[in-house]
Amino acid sequence: MEELGEIVHEFLMESHENLDQLDRDLVALEQEPGSRELISRIFRTIHTIKGTSGFLAFSRLETLTHAGESLLSRLRDGVQPVTPETITTLLAMLDGVRALLATIEESGAEGDINVEGVIASVHRQMSDATGESDAAAPQLDAPTAVPAPESFESDDAEPRVSLDAPPAPTRELPDDKSGRRPLGEMLIESGAISQSDVTWAVQRQVEGDERKLGTILLEEGKAAPAAVGEALQAQNKRSVADSAIRVDVDLLDTLMNLVGELVLARNQLVRGVAETADPALMRTTQRLNLITSELQEGIMKTRMQPIEHLWSKLPRVVRDLANACGKQVKLVMEGKETELDRSLLEAVKDPLTHLVRNAVDHGVETAAERLAAGKDPEGTLTLRAYHEGGHVTVEVADDGCGINVDRVARTAVERGLLRPEQLTNMDPREIMMLIFQPGFSTAAKVTNVSGRGVGMDVVKTNIERIGGAVEVDSTPGAGTTLRLTIPLTLAIIQALTVECAGERYVVPQVAVHELVYIDGQTTKIEYASGAPVYRLRGKLLPLVRLDRALDLPVGGDQNAYVIVLQADGRRFGMVVDRVLNTEEVVVKALTARFKDIGLYAGATILGDGKVALILDVASLARRSHLAAGPAERHAAASALEAAAKTGPVDRLLIAGVGDRRVAIPLDTVTRLEEFTVDRIERAGMREVVQYRDQILPLARLSHLLGVMTELDEERISVVVYTERGRSVALVVDKIVDIVEDTVTARREVDDDGLLGTAVVQQRVTELLDVRRAILAADPNFYTELPDPMLVEA
Incomplete structure (x- = not known):
């Protein structure tokens, strides 16, 4: 039910925009009656409104727009000419659409708006053009012309309201130019006051009473306060058409860049004011700090969209591919609410589609093969999205046959991508990454789904173009997980500034779990098989020495800090010399040279104006001993478990x-x-x-x-x-x-x-x-x- 309400809201907003454009196009068509482009555009817009209203079961709106579409079809096909009378009829049809939309917005239903007169007028235009008599046209009420706005100069007991045109407004204050419905009209419609009382109050204004209409009615005892309050609240309620605007993405990019520079200037100002210790200036700076943070958060939200928008087309893709391949595949989506920057959504769209096609074609087996392997005949394809370590991770996981490493190796040698002697020095994960090489395919024959060796290399190319990474993890017989890690490109994040060998680096705060101080006495670094570890609450925590990873002068094991981090589903510690402070930093993209190093996610300008590199926590873990020596780590974990028993x-x-x-x-x-x-x-x-x-x-x-x-x-x-x-x-x-x-x-x-x-x-x-x-x-x-x-x- 909530989704249906959202659809109606979007329909109303889009329809209001279309009606404004239709007004302009019809007026332009009257000046250029021979313009095929204008007629076609008007026809397409009316057809869109008709189709959506039919889907949402707004029968009156569908009938009205269908009549207009029929007339426009005759104009488009040249059956009848465009005349001023035709334009007037079409504009009246638009007014009827507006009245129906207003009722739908207010009550959720079409109400009892009478559109039969407008429909009859449309049919009369078509019958007059073909020479048919009025008797041949549908027998509907004759249309009434849109009346001029009535005033309250007469003393009629009831207002006259035409169902074919918007209700006649009351006379309101001269300075009321907001376009809102008059207060007097709303009070009359609600039955809270008579027309004569409103006429009397308006006459008081004409005679020079400067009070507002509602104030006069309240103070003179003509209306109850509750009724006036409800009318004012309804009058000030923002319509669907005014609740949203369309903004160019380039403008949002410009605003994002400007806010980023503002945050950098704010950081420098805060640091400078802290050194002066001027109380008045510090209060002003704190206020600026708060406003800047709120502004930055608001600008960032304007570009964020849930990944559900990207996933909405994938169920159809999976279904069609499964039918084409003769397989049964169930799609499971987790983390649909995960938000991404709009530009990242566009960048991930094609790679994700390729990964899904590859999983259905190569990963999931046929029903017969799955039954023979003791599996459920229906395969499961899981899409998973989550935030981790300052990145957005999107996983495509299947429970299929997994990747045959030997087959991949043979194919790589046959296609000349590797020499046989190179395979001896490669671990299985490196061999599996060969599937992302251009021209690589293990398909036995070329089909309309796969076999040409294109697709997976496109995934790697597009993701790396935005500074991301692609990983593959597969277990033979159990399935394959393809993981897209989308890095920080241009964003403002909370970060921890650290120092190592005299250089300052930035760690995304979302990756930091806790800090531990190593004094070398009560707390110290230990070594297991030559690899540094720290005993954190009885469990061995593998360590990465930042100075060794970056080839900096190596420091000692005393008076250091261990930053406990989480990346790739593993927890590890990073040893640094000092922990400085936390602050918001603006992430700037790196050049290709720095990206090739693979240890940095971006750069930023600190509060003192110096540049600091932002560490890529996941890449740092892979580049260090965490990505090698599994036997030693397994032995250390086994020893710890044995000790616990x-x-x-x-x-x-x-x-x-x-x-x-x-x-x-x-x-x-x-x-x-x-x-x-x-x-x-x-x-x-x-x-x-x-x-x-x-x-x-x-x-x-x-x-x-x-x-x-x-x-x-x-x-x-x-x-x-x-x-x-x-x-x-x-x-x-x-x-x-x-x-x-x-x-x-x-x-x-x-x-x-x-x-x-x-x-x-x-x-x-x-x-x-x-x-x-x-x-x-x-x-x-x-x-x-x-x-x-x-x-x-």
Whole structure:
């Protein structure tokens, strides 16, 4: 139902545009009655309105436009000449169409608009031209001429309204030139007021009363406030014709470029004002910052369209191809709401069509072959779109036979694309990428679907032209996934600025999951089979050293940062020297030289005016050890899994209290908070803070455990525990980490506030007695908790 409403909305908007053009064309046709081009254009437009109105079951509108189309057909075929009377009749037909469209827009139906008089007038024009008598024409009501606007100078009891023309307007204020329906007319139609009262109010205006018509009616007690309010609201309601405009895409491109430059200037201004520390100037800059962000977001939205528009034609393509190939294929579409820039939609259109054709022709087997392989006779083709790592990824996946790597290799050698000795140094993924070579095809014969060796190379060429990438992943007997990665071309994104070997680089914020500081003591980089890894919450995280990947001077493993990233469905860490800040950056496209390197998605100008390269996270992962050495990574993962099986995995929050590490079970942590010291108050002998409309008791773990800490801090970190509406906060010096690991080498202790000690992350860690800590904050915490049975009742 919602889709039908959207279709009607689009129909109304397009029809209003067409009617305005038809008015101009008919007037021009009267001046040039012999213009075949004008007649044909008018005919096509009327035919379009007629066809759509029939589809939407607007029978009156269809009948009216059909009559006009018949007359225009005779004009186009030269059966009768174009005369002023013919143009007048066609213009009256357009007025009838407008009246019907207005009713449809207001109520969703055609109502009781009488168009029979206009239809009779159209038929009379055709019968007069052929010399037929009036008796031979359809017996319909004679058309009425469009009357002149009535005034309220008479005292008639009821207004006269012609069904063949728009309702006669009332006299309104002289300065009302908006084209809206007069307020008096709307009040009369709703039955809220009589015509004589409106006439009296209009006469008051004529005599010099400067008040508006609605004000006069309200203040003189002629109309109820509710009725006037509803009429004013309906009067100010924007029509469908005024709700949207068509804008040239080149103009949007220009606006996008200008906003990009504005964002760059904003960044430089913000940085400069921060150094001056002028309060008045800082407030103005903050306002400019907000306005620029809203403007940038609005401009970007004007170019965004859901990928569903691109996919709408593919069900028909899949059906026709499946029938031509004698196969059964079901199409599944996921992520239809994913939005793309309009220019990217156009660039991806042809490549995506080629990929779908290739999947149906080469990927999915026939029903008999699938049954023989133990599969469902109906194959499944899945289209999937999603945002990842600052890119838009579009996947075409089938559950067919997969790519035969040996067959691809043989075909490549036969066609002279490779020498046999080259195959020994290539992995299967590189061999599968040969299907994108020009002229490459494994089809046994040429058909109207495939076999000429064109299509897949077009995919690669078109995607790389916009700076994208194509990947293929296939499992024999299970299916193939072809992945289009559309990079950042011209966009404004949130980015993280980092420094490595004295150079600054930009990482798209959407690819960043978390940051970890490596001090070389409590946290350090390890090596598995020569590859750097980091133990993040008990799991080995493969690392990419940015300095090695970019061939920069190599730094050490201490005082560095690990940026945890996600790309190609894998999580990895990137080691950099410093993390600077986050800011909005404008992505500029790179020249072909930089694109060939394959490690950069674009460039940008930072707030200080310097240029920084934007890292392509996915390419960086592929270029590094993540794309090689699967045996070593598999062995490391197996070792980690084996270690996890030695005991149950504990989920702990590690906090620092003085120089001691304290572990708190994660299931007793409701949330982590920070408070400024000035928020701490005292209630008796205890410290409390006001928190979420409650008084939150505090317990300093340093006091409970007898640890000496500095007391001159400005902010405190707390661990909040909540149970059945009551909360307490445990004050710690710092939050160190969250651990999912097997806790080994436990030892019981008798110290107050501790359950014992254990080895966590290869360090001795004290296990907190949470119940004891809670009672230290609130001795009545458990005794005053409400009975859960009473709470449920």
